[in-house]
Each structure stands twice: as C-alpha cells, then as structure tokens.
Amino acid sequence: MDKRKIGMWLYQNGGGDKIQKKIIKKLEERDIDVLAGINLRDAIAKNSHILWEKEKLDKLDLFLSYNAGEQTQYQMYLSKALSHVIPMINPFEAFELTEDKFQTSFLLRKNGIQTADYKLCHRDDSHHLKSIIKKWDKMVYKPTDGWGGVGLTKIENQETLDMLMPFLNQMDLRYFYVEKFIDYDNTDYRVDIVDGKFVGCYGRKASGTDWRTNVTSGGSVFVREPNDEVINLALNATKVTGLDISGVDIIYDRKKEEYVVLEVNGIPAFATPEQEKMGLTFNDKKIDLIVDLIDRKTKK
Ligand SMILES: Nc1ncnc2c1ncn2[C@@H]1O[C@H](COP(=O)(O)OP(=O)(O)O)[C@@H](O)[C@H]1O
Numbered sequence: 001m002d003k004r005k006i007g008m009w010l011y012q013n014g015g016g017d018k019i020q021k022k023i024i025k026k027l028e029e030r031d032i033d034v035l036a037g038i039n040l041r042d043a044i045a046k047n048s049h050i051l052w053e054k055e056k057l058d059k060l061d062l063f064l065s066y067n068a069g070e071q072t073q074y075q076m077y078l079s080k081a082l083s084h085v086i087p088m089i090n091p092f093e094a095f096e097l098t099e100d101k102f103q104t105s106f107l108l109r110k111n112g113i114q115t116a117d118y119k120l121c122h123r124d125d126s127h128h129l130k131s132i133i134k135k136w137d138k139m140v141y142k143p144t145d146g147w148g149g150v151g152l153t154k155i156e157n158q159e160t161l162d163m164l165m166p167f168l169n170q171m172d173l174r175y176f177y178v179e180k181f182i183d184y185d186n187t188d189y190r191v192d193i194v195d196g197k198f199v200g201c202y203g204r205k206a207s208g209t210d211w212r213t214n215v216t217s218g219g220s221v222f223v224r225e226p227n228d229e230v231i232n233l234a235l236n237a238t239k240v241t242g243l244d245i246s247g248v249d250i251i252y253d254r255k256k257e258e259y260v261v262l263e264v265n266g267i268p269a270f271a272t273p274e275q276e277k278m279g280l281t282f283n284d285k286k287i288d289l290i291v292d293l294i295d296r297k298t299k300k
C-alpha cells in the first residue's frame with residue numbers, strides 16, 4: 001500500500017511554525033507524509049492536474065488549508081477545484097459558507113441557533129434601513145465578507161444612518177447587511193471545536209473606547225471558562241456549518257437573556273506563545289484532534 005501523503009498550508013506567524021512542526025511530527029508517527037508550505041498562490045492548474053513545484057496536488061490524500069492572513073481569490077479558486085477531487089480540511093463548501101456572515105446567519109437561524117437579528121436588502125431598497133432603525137434603535141452595518149472588526153459601523157440613530165448612506169451608496173455594494181445591536185458587556189467567548197469535540201475556550205474584552213472585541217480593534221484576550229450552554233451552542237453551530245475545525249464567537253444578550261452566536265470562524269488561530277503563558281492551554285489537545293481527524297479521513 002502506498003504511504004499516505006497530505007498537503008498543508010498553515011500560517012507561520014504567532015507560533016504557527018511551531019504548531020506546524022508538531023502536527024508534522026505526530027503525522028509521521030502515524031506513517032503519514034506531509035508536504036508543507038503549499039501556497040496555492042504559486043500553483044497552476046493544467047488539464048487534469050493542479051501543480052505546485054512539480055507536485056500533483058490532486059494526487060494527495062488530503063489538503064489542510066489553515067492560513068487566513070494570506071488568503072487570495074486565486075487561492076480560493078484553486079481550493080474549490082481541489083476540493084472536488086481530494087478531501088479538504090476544512091471542507092471547502094463549509095469554509096466558503098462561513099466566510100460570509102449573511103449566509104452563515106441565515107443557515108444558523110434556519111436551524112434554530114440564536115444569532116443577532118439581521119436583515120439583508122438590495123442596495124436600492126435602502127429605505128428599508130430607515131424603518132429598521134426605528135424598530136431596532138441601534139444597529140450594526142457589516143460587510144458580509146469582513147474580518148477583524150474592519151468596516152463594521154455602529155448606527156445609533158436616524159441621523160447616523162442619514163450621514164452614512166451617501167458613503168455606502170458610493171461604495172457600489174450589491175446589498176446591505178445589518179444586524180440589530182446587541183446589548184452585551186463588551187466581552188465574548190471564543191470556543192474552539194475540532195471534529196465535533198470541544199477543544200478550549202477563551203474570552204476577549206473590548207478596549208475601553210471600542211464596542212468591538214476583536215484584538216485588531218484593541219480588544220484583549222483573557223482566560224475564560226465556558227458553561228455547558230456556551231459549549232453546546234458552539235458545538236451545534238459548528239455542526240450546522242459543516243466545519244471540521246471552527247472557532248465560534250459567542251456573546252450574551254442582556255436584553256433577551258440568552259447566548260448568541262456572532263460568528264463562526266473556519267481558521268481560528270492557535271493560542272500564541274504569549275497566550276499559552278497566560279493560561280490558554282488547548283493547543284496540544286487541538287493538535288491531537290486534528291491529527292486524529294486527518295488519520296481518519298485518509299484511511300484507505
Ligand atoms: N450585532 C452586534 N451587536 C453588538 N456587537 C456586535 C454585533 N456584531 C458584532 N459585534 C462586535 O463586533 C465584533 C466583530 O464582529 P464580527 O461579526 O465578529 O465581525 P469580524 O468578522 O470583523 O470579527 C464582535 O466581536 C463584537 O464585539
């Protein structure tokens with residue numbers, strides 16, 4: 001029997017290089033070879049093959065794609081083709097879904113999972129937004145494909161909306177996606193899931209001047225124990241999306257008195273070396289679960 005061989009592309013910053021080494025070592029112990037550092041940006045497709053440095057990627061037993069920062073449209077485009085012929089982690093369809101906030105919210109809500117109330121409307125239907133702000137009091141405008149809190153705009157009243165509209169109209173958008181602003185304590189839970197199992201959790205707190213918890217918006221990470229409700233919500237949300245690996249962002253709605261899924265991330269970062277020192281100790285568990293999953297998905 002041929003030896004199993006997988007391809008992998010994992011971010012190298014923030015301790016990613018060390019994580020990669022650990023994953024490779026554990027896979028070697030199970031007799032699985034790893035071709036690492038496959039940036040599809042440098043690959044080409046030619047007839048029935050996808051080629052990267054003379055390697056035929058379509059012959060690999062699996063591809064693990066884990067690099068949010070360097071994702072390009074070309075890379076996504078080739079990923080999609082590759083996903084039709086070899087197993088991928090995360091599955092391409094699930095990943096593509098969770099890259100879009102509206103598609104994710106729609107599917108989660110359809111499956112009975114609490115999210116922020118939202119509305120999506122055509123760009124020419126902006127008059128809807130005026131009636132919504134009356135009903136909701138405050139709302140958040142979100143680009144459906146954003147990350148790191150970038151481009152999110154809190155709309156506090158009719159006047160803010162009137163001020164914002166000319167800018168949005170200029171941006172040549174196809175649609176508007178807005179969420180009801182949730183009254184919460186400016187902290188969230190990030191719950192990591194791999195292969196249907198709870199891996200670990202931490203919290204983030206927005207900085208004094210911002211309502212967003214993202215680290216890129218000044219938020220800070222802290223050790224946080226989740227309760228069963230939070231864990232089960234994360235497990236269920238992950239199941240609905242179809243992701244093998246996920247990081248589910250959850251906040252507590254103080255008005256409705258319930259937990260709400262804000263976002264499901266398909267490439268949740270491992271704890272950085274600094275965060276590990278702080279007490280975020282789930283990396284090894286996460287690595288083990290990923291290695292188990294790869295082993296299972298490549299069994300011949
Ligand atoms: N509907 C909402 N109500 C209140 N705060 C929100 C809402 N949506 C997002 N936020 C805040 O903004 C942050 C970023 O939102 P999120 O949807 O996760 O986008 P991103 O992909 O940019 O991280 C969240 O972590 C949360 O702190």
Ligand SMILES: [Mg+2]
Nearest residue numbers: 148149249263
């Ligand atoms: Mg987020």
